[in-house]
Amino acid sequence: MAQQSGNNGSDLGFEADLFKTADKLRGNMEPSDYKHVALGLIFLKHISDSFEAKRAELLADYPDGAEDPDEYAAENVFWVPKAGRWSHLQANAKKSDIGKLIDAAMIAIEKENPSLKGVLPKEYARPGLNAVMLGELIDLISGITLHEGKDKSRDVLGRVYEYFLGQFAGSEGKRGGEFYTPRSVVRTMVEMLEPHKGRVYDPCCGSGGMFVQSEKFIEAHEGRIGDIAIYGQESNYTTWRLAKMNLAVRGIDADIRWNSEGSFHKDELRDLRFDYILANPPFNISDWGGDKLREDGRWKFGIPPVGNANFAWLQHIHHHLAPNGTAGVVLANGAMSSSQSGEGEIRKAMIEGDVIDCMIALPGQLFYSTQIPACLWFLAKNKKNHGFRDRSGEILFINARELGHMVDRTRREFSSDDITKIAETYHRWREGRDYEDVPGFCKSASLEEVRSHGHVLTPGRYVGAEELEDDGISFEERFAELTGILEKQLDESQEMAVLIRKKLAMVTGK
Secondary structure (H helix, E strand, C coil): CCCCHHHHCCCCCCHHHHHHHHHHHCCCCCHHHHHHHHHHHHHHHHHHHHHHHHHHHHHHHCHHHCCCHHHHHCCCCCCCCHHHCHHHHHHCCCCCCHHHHHHHHHHHHHHHCHHHCCCCCCCCCCCCCCHHHHHHHHHHHHCCCCCCCHHHHHHHHHHHHHHHHHHHHHHHHHHHHHCCCCHHHHHHHHHHHCCCCEEEEECCCCCCHHHHHHHHHHHHCCCCHHHEEEEEEECCHHHHHHHHHHHHHCCCCEEEEECCCHHHHCCCCCCCCEEEEEECCCCCCCCCCHHHCCCCCCCCCCCCCCCCCHHHHHHHHHHCEEEEEEEEEEEEHHHHCCCHHHHHHHHHHHHHCCCEEEEEECCCCCCCCCCCCEEEEEEECCCCCCCCCCCCCEEEEEECCCCCEECCCCCEECCHHHHHHHHHHHHHHHHCCCCCCECCCEEEEEHHHHHHCCCCCCCHHHHCCCCCCCCCCCHHHHHHHHHHHHHHHHHHHHHHHHHHHHHHHHHHCC
């Protein structure tokens, strides 16, 4: 596992070794299953540590309050009953029924904390989980924050949780990309938008990485965490649970909604508008149910095609922006130039409507879910009034395809210097200070120039880089994308075959 501390300065230094050790304990268990086992225990350790630290304070200063749940809630600390405390599990880690004790701990914690209802994993007693492995994992996690103070403990466990999320996403490959956006991509988006005050929203929030990085931005710039309010929605129940734990382990209060219908068909936050939106929607999703939404009021720039949700996501996000709101969205490269099924006309309407602020071409191999390069779209509801210069009739194009470094055999990552280069270019352009076009890297293009390129938004056409194919994707990249789609379909068919065999066995008793 590649150690990344030298690249971005944000890792603890021991996470890689810690994950290697934890991964060895996994044995033959699938990463997708083991993920919930390990992350659930890390979360349990976190809330137990926070509880014990607060309890120690109360016993010293106000003993009568040590058993009052309200005293803990006042400081955003979960109340942990005796059966759920880490010390109880650690003392019984070597027992054969440790799985039952962990499940009982999770149930007890959910009962005392309504906000965690249905969130925590409770399948540690199932036959497929080895009790010895669970005991060793408890011992491993027990040492993470040994001798750390309360605030340091929370930070350490939060960063370990985040690191483990990323490593599990890598282990799961394409499936991992469905719940996790690589940290360096999220950091780029957050540094670009600078969410410092107001409402932050993600309509397909995955495991909540956008929110964690937004809070980190506030902390890094010595702002007040309470100055932003966080909202999100997720359609995958398992992923929603990961997000809830990821935010709770960071002490982040957020309104994250779940329903199986998703943001298009059951917009949980229909009446809210947001100052900042950050999103990484699933690329080129074809089964989004667009045929049932042909008359939807969100389609200001045109009805999105039934067979591809890219422009549905863009318009849903634009619809939810506050009058001076800004958004950053990850999309497949094809959205920059496609003219199929009316997509070109929608893109043209968005350009002519002057809602596109900046376009960034990303290098390949940044994502777990696909090897092809993607792009970032930055939208602005009002280019004339957001505390910056009037950018009406202009779009900034950045070609970041040559940035980044390989962190392992298959994946690329932006360094802190790369992120600073991209974000500072945008900020100088947006604020009107010392910005200059850089051939091959960035170009401020007028609306007339974009029209001359047929309303195609591929940065290479503007910055002077080597001309890309019409859809911005090379043959090799397109082949890799199609191969990935085929692999996913084969995986799904194999899973379906296993499910059918299980159902038949239940019916026939064989």
